[in-house]
Structures are given as C-alpha cells and as structure tokens.
Amino acid sequence: xxxxxxxxxxxxxxxxxxxxxxxxxxxxxxxxxxxxxxxxxxxxxxxxxxxxxxxxxxxxxxxxxxxxxxxxxxxxxxxxxxxxxxxxxxxxxxxxxxxxxxxxxxxxxxxxxxxxxxxxxxxxxxxxxxxxxxxxxxxxxxxxxxxxxxxxxxxxxxxxxxxxxxxxxxxxxxxxxxxxxxxxxxxxxxxxxxxxxxxxxxxxxxxxxxxxxxxxxxxxxxxxxxxxxxxxxxxxxxxxxxxxxxxxxxxxxxxxxxxxxxxxxxxxxxxxxxxxxxxxxxxxxxxxxxxxxxxxxxxxxxxxxxxxxxxxxxxxxxxxxxxxxxxxxxxxxxxxxxxxxxxxxxxxxxxxxxxxxxxxxxxxxxxxxxxxxxxxxxxxxxxxxxxxxxxxxxxxxxxxxxxxxxxxxxxxxxxxxxxxxxxxxxxxxxxxxxxxxxxxxxxxxxxxxxxxxxxxxxxxxxxxxxxxxxxxxxxxxxxxxxxxxxxxxxxxxxxxxxxxxxxxxxxxxxxxxxxxxxxxxxxxxxxxxxxxxxxxxxxxxxxxxxxxxxxxxxxxxxxxxxxxxxxxxxxxxxxxxxxxxxxxxxxxxxxxxxxxxxxxxxxxxxxxxxxxxxxxxxxxxxxxxxxxxxxxxxxxxxxxxxxxxxxxxxxxxxxxxxxxxxxxxxxxxxxxxxxxxxxxxxxxxxxxxxxxxxxxxxxxxxxxxxxxxxxxxxxxxxxxxxxxxxxxxxxxxxxxxxxxxxxxx
Amino acid sequence: xxxxxxxxxxxxxxxxxxxxxxxxxxxxxxxxxxxxxxxxxxxxxxxxxxxxxxxxxxxxxxxxxxxxxxxxxxxxxxxxxxxxxxxxxxxxxxxxxxxxxxxxxxxxxxxxxxxxxxxxxxxxxxxxxxxxxxx
Numbered sequence: 080x081x082x083x084x085x086x087x088x089x090x091x092x093x094x095x096x097x098x099x100x101x102x103x104x105x106x107x108x109x110x111x112x113x114x115x116x117x118x119x120x121x122x123x124x125x126x127x128x129x130x131x132x133x134x135x136x137x138x139x140x141x142x143x144x145x146x147x148x149x150x151x152x153x154x155x156x157x158x159x160x161x162x163x164x165x166x167x168x169x170x171x172x173x174x175x176x177x178x179x180x181x182x183x184x185x186x187x188x189x190x191x192x193x194x195x196x197x198x199x200x201x202x203x204x205x206x207x208x209x210x211x212x213x214x215x216x217x218x219x220x221x222x223x224x225x226x227x228x229x230x231x232x233x234x235x236x237x238x239x240x241x242x243x244x245x246x247x248x249x250x251x252x253x254x255x256x257x258x259x260x261x262x263x264x265x266x267x268x269x270x271x272x273x274x275x276x277x278x279x280x281x282x283x284x285x286x287x288x289x290x291x292x293x294x295x296x297x298x299x300x301x302x303x304x305x306x307x308x309x310x311x312x313x314x315x316x317x318x319x320x321x322x323x324x325x326x327x328x329x330x331x332x333x334x335x336x337x338x339x340x341x342x343x344x345x346x347x348x349x350x351x352x353x354x355x356x357x358x359x360x361x362x363x364x365x366x367x368x369x370x371x372x373x374x375x376x377x378x379x380x381x382x383x384x385x386x387x388x389x390x391x392x393x394x395x396x397x398x399x400x401x402x403x404x405x406x407x408x409x410x411x412x413x414x415x416x417x418x419x420x421x422x423x424x425x426x427x428x429x430x431x432x433x434x435x436x437x438x439x440x441x442x443x444x445x446x447x448x449x450x451x452x453x454x455x456x457x458x459x460x461x462x463x464x465x466x467x468x469x470x471x472x473x474x475x476x477x478x479x480x481x482x483x484x485x486x487x488x489x490x491x492x493x494x495x496x497x498x499x500x501x502x503x504x505x506x507x508x509x510x511x512x513x514x515x516x517x518x519x520x521x522x523x524x525x526x527x528x529x530x531x532x533x534x535x536x537x538x539x540x541x542x543x544x545x546x547x548x549x550x551x552x553x554x555x556x557x558x559x560x561x562x563x564x565x566x567x568x569x570x571x572x573x574x575x576x577x578x579x580x581x582x583x584x585x586x587x588x589x590x591x592x593x594x595x596x597x598x599x600x601x602x603x604x605x606x607x608x609x610x611x612x613x614x615x616x617x618x619x620x621x622x623x624x625x626x627x628x629x630x631x632x633x634x635x636x637x638x639x640x641x642x643x644x645x646x647x648x649x650x651x652x653x654x655x656x657x658x659x660x661x662x663x664x665x666x667x668x669x670x671x672x673x674x675x676x677x678x679x680x681x682x683x684x685x686x687x688x689x690x691x692x693x694x695x696x697x698x699x700x701x702x703x704x705x706x707x708x709x710x711x712x713x714x715x716x717x718x719x720x721x722x723x724x725x726x727x728x729x730x731x732x733x734x735x736x737x738x739x740x741x742x743x744x745x746x747x748x749x750x751x752x753x754x755x756x757x758x759x760x761x762x763x764x765x766x767x768x769x770x771x772x773x774x775x776x777x778x779x780x781x782x783x784x785x786x787x788x789x790x791x792x793x794x795x796x797x798x799x800x801x802x803x804x805x806x807x808x809x810x811x812x813x814x815x816x817x818x819x820x821x822x823x824x
Numbered sequence: 825x826x827x828x829x830x831x832x833x834x835x836x837x838x839x840x841x842x843x844x845x846x847x848x849x850x851x852x853x854x855x856x857x858x859x860x861x862x863x864x865x866x867x868x869x870x871x872x873x874x875x876x877x878x879x880x881x882x883x884x885x886x887x888x889x890x891x892x893x894x895x896x897x898x899x900x901x902x903x904x905x906x907x908x909x910x911x912x913x914x915x916x917x918x919x920x921x922x923x924x925x926x927x928x929x930x931x932x933x934x935x936x937x938x939x940x941x942x943x944x945x946x947x948x949x950x951x952x953x954x955x956x957x958x959x
Contacts, residue, residue: 279950462871467864467925470857485953668881670951680953 131155137164137646139570139582141562142177142184143713144240145305146570148647149174149181151563151585158182158563158586166647168576169305176711180722184544184561185589189719189788191546191558192590201533202552204786209555211591211601217555218513219605221538222254225511226610231255232473233507235500235536237493238262238515242567242582243595246620247515247542248489249465250599253612253619257472258509260491265522268492268811270422272485273432276678277440279668282451283573284415285655286310289449291410292321293403295345295435297419298329302708304420319449320410322403324348324395326705327733327775328768339770342703342815343425343695344393349434350692351389352404354381356441361408363443370661371440373677373688380689392694411442413449424705424815429808430690433678437690440674446660453660453667456577456652460569461633463622469613476505483810484684492810493523494803500532510537515595516559520549521715521779524801524812525756542595545719546786558592560584565594566624569631569642576652579635581628581642596624686808701818702738702774704754706797715779719787729794731764733775734821739765743823751822752776754800761795763821774821776800852936857929858944859956861937864925866910880948881955888945892938911937 133154140147140161148167152160161179165172184190194214199205209217225233236251238244239262248259263271274281286292287310299308311331315321321335324345328337340348356362357378367374386397393400407414416439422428444450474480477499480488499505512533520529533539533552541553550556567582593601603616628639637648659665666672670679677688708714709730711723718724732752734744744750746765751758752774759781769775780794797814804813862880870878883891897905909915912934920927929937948956 459876464864464868467928468860470854470860472856488954668950668955672884672951684953 134585136583136585137580138563138585139242139567139580139646140170140174140178140181141241141582142175142181142717143303145170145303146242146572146580146582147174147178147305148580149178150646153585156587158185164647166649167580168574168578168649169572171306171309173309175303176723176726177713177717177720180717180720181561181563183720183722184717185563185586187545187720189546189786190544190561190589190592191550191556191786192592193558194591195556195558197554201539201554202785204551206556211593214555214557215601215605218540218557218602219609221540221554222511222513222602223606223609225537226254229507229510230473232258232476232505233510234258235260235496235509235512237491237512237517237519239517241516242570244516245568246596246599247513249468249619250602250616251513252468252472253466253614253616254606255469255471255473255613257475257488258491258496259489260493260496260519261489262517263487263490264493264810265812266421266423267419268423268487268490268809269428269806270418270420270432271487272809273422273429273434274418274436275485275668276429276433276675276681277436277669278445278451278674280453281418282439282445282453283455284417284451285447285449286415286417287313287317288413289314289410289415290319290413291407292319292335292415292417293407294321294323294325294331294335294417295419295431296325296424297323297417298325298331298707299417300331300334301329301710302420303710307417314415320406326703326770326773327707329707330710338395338399341392341394341695341770342705342773343427344389346427346431346434346690346692347384347389347392348395348400349431349438350381350384350690351386351393351400352407353377353434353438353441354384354389355386355401355404356408356438357381359404359408361404362441363411366412366443366445366661367441369663370445370667371674371676372671373675376689377437377441377676384692392692407442407444411450412444412447414439414442414444415449416442416444416451418451421708423806423812425695426804426807426813426816427690427693428806428811428813430687433681434690436674437676440676445674446657448655448657452655452657453665455573455575455655456650457573458571458577458579458635458648458650460571460579460631460635463627463630466614466619466621474506476500476507476509479810483808485680485686486809492805493519494805494812495810497523497528497532498803500535501528509535512536512539513542514540514549514553515542518543518547518549518715520552521547521796521798524798524814524817525803526796526798527757528803542598544592547715548785548787551785557598558590559598560588560592560594564588564592566628568624569628575655577650578647579637579642580647581639583643583646594624596620596627681808697772698818701820702734702772703815704752704797704800704817704819705773705775705815706778706801707775708779709777712777712779718779718793719790721789724789724793729762730777730780731762732795732821733764733766733769735769735771735773736765736767738771738821739763742821744821749824751824752795752800752819753822754802754817754819756802756817757799759795759797759799774819853939853943854936855940855943855947857932857937858940858942859948860925861911861929861941862944865916865919865923866941868923869910877957879957880945880952881950881957883945883949884951885946885949888942888949892942892945907941908934908938911941913937 136151140149147170148164150162163172163174194209195206196209234256237260323332324338324340386400390397500509539553541550542557543550571579600620606616669675682688750763776797781796802817804816895906916926
C-alpha cells in the first residue's frame with residue numbers, strides 16, 4: 080500500500096525498550112523520571128556522539144485533547160525525545176506516556192504518506208498511490224457531482240476537535256452544508272446542555288483547593304483533563320476527600336472512596352443528596368435566597384426522594400447518602416461537584432448533569448476557593464477575517480434543529496443523523512461523507528449501522544495520518560502531517576494564568592503529507608473550476624497559516640517569530656478572583672440570570688423544568704456494558720502506536736468474580752461477549768473492581784484487520800456491541816445502554 | 825414556520841411589546857443574514873474601534889431589544905451614532921470598498937437590515953437558547 084518508513088524504531092534516539100523503561104514510573108501525568116537518562120543511554124551507541132546538531136523546540140502536544148506544553152529534542156533532524164514544558168500553566172512540565180510516544184506518530188511505518196485512491200471493493204485494502212493534483216481533482220469531482228445532483232444538504236461533514244478543525248468545518252460551510260457531526264456529540268454534549276440549563280454553562284472547578292470532591296464516573300487519573308488530574312492529586316494530598324461514584328473501581332476511585340453505584344441511577348443519588356440538604360437545612364441559605372430561583376419547587380420535587388428510596392435505586396446505603404450530604408455541607412463552599420468530560424453514558428445524561436449543577440447551587444459551592452467558578456484569565460488574541468459565508472445554508476437533515484432545540488446545532492448529533500440517512504428521512508439522499516481527524520467506525524456506537532450507512536454513500540473522503548478503520552473504508556485517503564510537522568493556529572485557553580502557545584514543525588514532513596489547510600486549498604482550487612459557489616472557495620482560503628497566525632497575534636505581546644522561538648507566552652496574573660457571582664455583580668447565563676433549580680430553557684422548549692427520574696431497565700442474566708479510557712490511549716487515535724501498544728496490547732472485558740465463577744470463566748481466558756447488535760471475542764479480566772451487574776471494556780481496540788498492522792486483530796471492539804441510543808435532549812450518543820452476555824470461549 | 829423561527833418570533837415579540845412596526849418587521853427578519861452582517865461588519869469595526877468583540881451573548885434578549893429601541897449606538901456624541909445608521913445603506917456604501925459583507929448587502933433596505941441584525945442579536949442573547957459569540 081505504501082512505502083515503509085525510512086526510520087525504524089531504533090534509529091531515532093529512543094528505542095521501544097528505552098521507552099518502556101522510561102514509563103516504568105508512568106502514572107497520571109507523571110513527569111520525566113531519572114530513568115529517562117538510562118533509556119536515552121540505551122540508544123546513544125547508535126549514534127556518533129560528536130558533530131550532532133541538537134535543537135530543542137517548544138510546541139503543543141496533540142496526542143489527546145489537552146494540548147500540553149512540550150519541548151521537542153531534535154538531533155540531526157530526527158526527533159529523539161519529547162519532554163514536558165515546565166512553563167505551561169496547565170501541564171506544568173508533565174508529559175504522559177502518550178505525549179512521549181508522539182515520536183512514533185511521525186515514524187510509524189503504517190502511516191499514510193501519499194494520497195491513496197481505492198481500487199478494489201470498499202474495505203478490501205486495495206489502493207493505488209495518487210499525486211496530490213489527482214487527489215484534489217478526485218475529491219472535487221465527487222463533491223460537485225453530489226452537490227449538483229442532490230444539493231449541499233447531501234453532504235455529511237464530520238470531524239474531531241483540534242486547532243485546525245475550524246478550517247475543515249469552514250470548508251463545509253462554504254460548500255453550503257450544515258450537516259456537521261463533531262466530536263461533542265460522541266462525548267460531552269449532554270454535560271454541556273445539562274449545565275447550560277441549570278448554571279448557564281459548564282463551570283471551571285478550583286479543584287486544588289477543594290475539601291470535598293464528588294466525581295461521578297470521571298476518571299481523571301486515567302482519562303486526563305488538565306490541570307484537573309494534577310490538581311486532584313494536590314487536593315487529596317492536602318487532605319481533601321475524594322468520593323468516586325462509578326460501577327467500576329477506576330484508578331481514580333482507588334485514590335478515594337469508591338461507591339459502586341448501580342448503573343444509570345446517578346440522578347437518584349443526586350435527588351436524595353438534595354433531599355437531605357433541604358430536609359436537614361444544610362444548604363447555603365444565603366446563596367439560595369439571593370442567587371438561585373425555583374427553590375420551593377425543588378423542595379417539593381425531592382420531598383419523596385429519601386435516602387431510603389435512593390438506596391433501593393442506587394444500592395448505596397441510606398446512611399452513606401446522609402453522611403455524604405452532611406460532609407459536603409460541612410466542607411461547602413469548597414466542594415467540587417465535578418462536571419466530568421465524556422458524558423455519553425445514558426439516555427438521561429442531560430437531566431442528570433442538570434441535577435449536578437443544581438446540587439452545586441444548593442451547596443453554594445460556587446464562586447469561592449475550592450468550588451465551581453466562571454471566568455478566569457484568557458489571553459486576548461486577534462482573529463483572522465474570513466470571507467463572507469453563504470447566508471442561506473442548507474437545513475440540517477431530518478429536522479435536527481427542531482427535534483433537538485437545545486442541542487448544539489453546530490456540533491450536530493451523530494445518532495439522529497445516521498438514522499436519518501439510513502431511514503431515508505433526510506429531505507435529500509445523503510451521498511457524500513468527508514471526515515477529518517475522526518474515526519467514526521470506532522467512535523460511534525453500533526458500528527454495524529455505520530457500515531450500513533457507508534454503503535449508501537457515493538463518496539467517502541478521509542483526511543488522516545493513519546489508515547484508521549474508517550479510512551480503510553474510504554474511497555480516498557488524504558495524508559495529513561502530524562502535529563510535529565506543521566504550524567497550527569495559536570492556542571489560548573481559559574486558564575489562570577493566561578497563556579498562548581504555538582504548535583510548530585519540529586521535524587521535516589514524512590512522505591508527501593500536507594497540513595489540512597493546504598489540502599483544503601488544493602481541493603478549493605478544483606472545486607471552483609467545477610462549480611460556482613456563493614463565495615468562491617479559493618477566495619475563502621486565500622491565506623497561509625502564517626498569515627492566519629499573524630492575524631491572531633496582532634496586538635499581542637509576541638509576534639510569530641517571537642512565539643515560535645519561545646513556544647509559549649505566559650501572562651502575569653493575580654490569581655483567581657472570587658465573589659462577583661455571589662455579590663450579583665456577575666450573573667449566570669440563564670434566562671433569570673441566576674442559578675436555576677427549575678430550568679426556564681427546558682420549560683420553554685417543552686421539557687420538564689426539574690429532572691424527572693425513572694428506574695433503569697434490567698435484563699436478567701445479562702450485564703450492562705460500560706466503556707471508558709485507558710491512560711495510554713485517546714479514543715481510538717493511538718492504539719496503533721507501537722510504543723503505546725507495547726504497554727497495553729489488547730483490551731479485556733472486566734467481569735466480577737462471582738459472575739465469572741457462575742459461568743466457569745477464568746481470568747485471562749478468551750470469552751465471547753454478545754449483544755443484540757453483535758458478538759466479539761475478548762480476553763476476560765476477572766476482578767472485584769466491577770459490580771456483578773456490569774462489565775467494562777476499554778474503548779478503541781479490535782476490529783477487522785485493516786491498515787493498522789500493530790493493532791489489527793488485537794482486543795475486542797466495544798462499539799460493535801452497543802445498541803443505538805442517544806440522550807433525549809442533546810442527542811449525545813449513549814454508550815452504556817446495552818446489555819450483554821459473557822459466554823465461555 | 826419551523827420551531828426555531830417560532831421561538832425567535834416569540835422572543836422578538838417578548839422584547840418588542842408595544843412596537844407594532846418592529847413586530848411586523850420581525851416576522852420577516854432574516855437572522856442568518858443578520859449573523860453574517862453582525863460578524864463581518866459590526867464585529868470588524870468593534871474590534872478596531874472598541875478593541876473587543878461585543879457578542880450577542882453579552883446581553884439579554886430584553887437588553888438587546890431596549891438597546892435597539894433606544895437606537896443609541898455609542899457614547900461618542902457622533903451625529904450618526906445610531907444602530908440604524910450603522911446598518912443603513914449609507915453606511916454600507918461608505919465602507920463597501922473595504923468590507924465585502926457591506927458590499928454584498930448594499931441593496932438590502934435599511935429597515936430590513938436593521939431587523940436582521942436585531943433578530944440575530946436577540947436570538948443569540950445570553951438568556952436565549954442559542955447564545956452566540958462573534959466567531
């Protein structure tokens with residue numbers, strides 16, 4: 080299919096053996112240990128120790144979504160080592176296993192190095208190398224053909240968050256389609272909508288100073304979110320209490336008190352906690368009186384939700400629930416009701432997250448040290464002035480906006496949109512699918528449905544660095560440069576202190592890969608030759624990345640050359656300021672301007688204003704499947720990375736010992752896991768760290784043999800098993816709604 | 825009229841009580857065009873003159889309605905300091921050479937352009953269901 084990398088894994092500084100040694104100490108966001116020097120020493124003999132040109136360049140990691148500050152050590156033009164940048168206020172010098180293994184993203188022999196056009200059946204793995212000119216023409220031909228036959232609403236446009244995603248999304252906009260399906264619809268859309276209802280947005284948490292931290296499922300020590308995974312450790316070391324509510328005992332839960340809740344009953348626990356706080360008058364009366372609305376309605380709503388009631392639902396003892404409420408009240412306002420990140424669990428996720436905002440308000444755990452807060456610092460950037468977007472964009476297919484009025488319409492909703500395509504309920508047939516930096520064949524539940532949808536497409540184009548499972552099914556793969564080979568837009572997140580950082584090329588590009596902006600510009604030229612768009616696409620992308628960055632940096636402390644030299648700029652800060660929301664100087668972004676126990680936004684869109692709990696269904700003899708991350712992988716992005724794969728080559732199904740005994744299953748043996756949607760073969764991990772009614776499978780493994788030779792055939796794909804389900808308000812996919820049978824070999 | 829448009833119309837009605845002429849316009853207002861104008865004409869000038877964006881989500885629906893009704897664009901004391909002026913054909917013509925959106929919408933009547941911008945600002949207000957930034 081493609082030429083093999085010219086560098087093998089032992090010629091560029093750090094060998095796999097060295098890397099494994101390096102990670103002997105790898106915990107949550109662990110910084111480099113002294114063992115790193117041993118590891119580097121392992122490979123020094125490969126090189127002549129003199130006459131080496133050594134450069135250290137600052138940049139921004141892209142091995143997950145956190146964008147840690149990195150320092151890339153380049154020797155004779157070869158990337159030898161990646162370290163954390165201690166100047167970065169979020170990552171603070173740490174870099175995890177993924178970050179250090181970024182080297183193998185560049186030198187991975189499986190990497191796509193040239194445009195590839197399919198020549199056999201989809202998925203057969205037969206490709207031919209194409210020139211970029213041919214590739215651009217091929218994509219433009221197909222897109223224009225579909226637009227002219229069916230209209231721009233016949234294009235499906237999906238991508239995952241990164242600094243360059245905006246260019247891909249804009250291309251769709253200029254083509255006239257609004258059929259985006261972005262990462263949030265697979266991950267955190269329900270959290271966003273739930274907090275939008277109660278608090279007007281998702282707050283930040285001053286976690287380092289929290290005295291009581293309640294985490295529902297959030298697994299910060301394996302699924303990093305900066306700076307929270309670092310601050311969490313600090314808070315616990317300072318004596319803060321950590322309570323993790325999760326059917327599975329994660330490494331995060333191991334650092335605190337684990338409450339193995341019955342799945343899909345988290346809302347019941349929240350309602351009972353609020354019941355106790357109100358009943359025992361432990362809530363923050365001043366905050367509730369001045370900064371909230373709907374308290375009396377809430378009081379009536381939770382009157383029946385006693386701890387005894389909740390015990391039957393959650394299987395958490397009533398006394399424990401009372402104890403939790405009392406301890407939280409005693410610690411308030413320094414209480415962190417942690418909002419979480421991936422909240423694609425159940426069909427009631429949005430109202431559960433709404434209740435988390437309500438509990439936060441009842442405790443007055445807002446706008447104070449150790450509590451939730453809004454605001455913080457942010458470096459002020461300029462912006463590039465884009466060409467005029469089309470005014471009349473094609474409507475999203477199958478009434479997504481009307482059916483999910485509070486969902487983020489720019490993010491879309493994968494489950495609804497896929498159903499609309501498969502059921503033919505979209506106004507026009509959807510025939511073209513462009514995918515950037517996303518692997519929906521793994522990331523979206525019920526992957527057999529995704530395969531069915533693919534069969535309906537006349538054209539599938541993928542921009543990626545790896546021959547992912549999705550890319551393998553495409554008609555054309557356009558190879559993108561890795562994050563270590565390109566200049567990206569400046570990044571300036573909300574952070575205290577504020578900072579801006581730049582991702583810049585630290586090594587030469589492998590093969591003929593191109594940055595996505597250049598790929599889009601190439602396609603644009605061919606599009607304009609074939610079709611008259613409202614705004615010519617070439618006009619829309621008539622700029623370089625350097626010009627885009629210059630526009631961002633206009634009026635800031637550093638110009639492009641200065642920021643590239645430093646890699647990062649950190650602003651002076653006075654630290655977090657509190658009190659403005661409590662005093663009323665600042666208002667919540669809700670219709671009332673206050674924290675809403677009864678959501679006006681929900682009511683005016685036809686939903687109940689208060690969260691209504693329903694007991695979960697059960698299927699006797701089966702277990703509920705839940706999924707999650709491993710610290711060494713991001714979604715399905717880097718399981719094929721040779722160094723990371725060596726650390727954890729295949730996933731397992733976690734099963735409780737009592738259930739395993741009943742089924743005659745031994746630890747480490749291969750078993751079948753079966754649902755209404757599919758069946759997989761996977762190794763069993765028999766462990767008391769999971770409830771009897773639940774099984775866990777780490778996401779992102781397995782699948783049919785494809786272009787990823789390291790990963791191929793290893794582990795079991797959870798998405799094959801998952802039934803199609805989505806949150807009722809946000810349309811976030813619901814990955815924990817499937818029951819499975821685990822069967823001996 | 826779809827649900828989104830119904831909600832927008834309801835929101836506009838809410839903040840335009842007693843203003844029959846504006847309500848009549850609101851029914852035909854095109855918030856999509858208002859969005860493009862707001863982002864590409866209003867925001868470009870705000871960034872230059874005020875040094876910051878003023879997104880729809882910076883104010884409530886009622887505040888935007890009251891602001892538009894008062895029609896006092898800024899406190900500079902300039903004779904043309906009204907929202908009506910900055911959405912007028914006269915203003916658009918004056919910046920058409922340097923602003924593509926102003927040029928594109930040159931033929932849109934004054935009342936219509938004002939209604940479009942108003943509709944977008946209100947639909948993206950901080951207490952709306954779809955708070956909007958300037959990006």
